[in-house]
Amino acid sequence: MKLSVDPERCYGSGDCAYRAPSVFTVVDGFGAVIPGREDAGDDPKVREAVEGCPSQAITVTEERRAPTG
Numbered sequence: 001m002k003l004s005v006d007p008e009r010c011y012g013s014g015d016c017a018y019r020a021p022s023v024f025t026v027v028d029g030f031g032a033v034i035p036g037r038e039d040a041g042d043d044p045k046v047r048e049a050v051e052g053c054p055s056q057a058i059t060v061t062e063e064r065r066a067p068t069g
């Protein structure tokens, strides 16, 4: 699961950083994923943050893994 914040939608409420402070932060008044935490989408707190974002600015995308073998 890959996390990203759409800066076009985010209006900087800070809810994401409040709900999951180990994954989200607020930079220059906008929500952002802390570098290196983009793959934390499975964490229940992150789920809450995604669902609780008032502007639906947080996207969680399935990472496609290259087939092995």
Ligand code: SF4
Residues within 6 Å of the ligand: 005, 009, 010, 011, 012, 013, 014, 015, 016, 017, 030, 031, 032, 052, 053, 054, 055, 056, 057, 058
């Ligand atoms: S909760 Fe949503 S609108 Fe608020 S700072 Fe985070 S991404 Fe932006």
